[in-house]
Amino acid sequence: MNKPVNPGEVRITLAGQDRVLRSSLRxxxxxxxxxxxxxxxxxxxxxxxxxxxxxxxxxxLSVEPSEIEEAIYETGLQDLIDxxxxxVGYLMRGGQEAKKGDGGAPKGKP
Numbered sequence: 190m191n192k193p194v195n196p197g198e199v200r201i202t203l204a205g206q207d208r209v210l211r212s213s214l215r216x217x218x219x220x221x222x223x224x225x226x227x228x229x230x231x232x233x234x235x236x237x238x239x240x241x242x243x244x245x246x247x248x249x250l251s252v253e254p255s256e257i258e259e260a261i262y263e264t265g266l267q268d269l270i271d272x273x274x275x276x277v278g279y280l281m282r283g284g285q286e287a288k289k290g291d292g293g294a295p296k297g298k299p
Contacts, residue, residue, distance in 0.1 A: 194209055196286060197212030197285065199249070201272045202268070203246075203260040203263075203264050204259075204263045204264055209250075210249030210272070210273075211249060212284035220248055220277060223248075224244070224245070227281040230277045231274060231277055234274050235270075239262075242273055243261055245273055245276065245277065246261060246269070246276075
């Protein structure tokens with residue numbers, strides 16, 4: 190789990206197996222559309238909405254939700270909240286790291 194990953198990628202462990210969530214335009218569109226935008230995705234994750242975890246992680250792994258829902262259940266949402274939220278952050282920034290000091294605010298906005 191300590192191996193470095195490429196920008197826009199997040200390592201997770203599902204049911205004891207290391208996996209990598211990968212950012213892409215397809216993933217960004219799917220998460221945004223399926224979760225009422227990126228803010229909606231983060232809100233659903235913060236409410237520990239099981240279906241949100243399943244759909245977001247499935248998109249990041251390029252698998253069907255039914256293929257991973259049992260592994261997500263076995264892993265527990267508390268162990269997935271940080272990497273899933275980080276992944277959504279990458280998607281909303283086009284696969285890029287957050288710039289230091291910008292707080293994620295769009296340019297021209299306080």
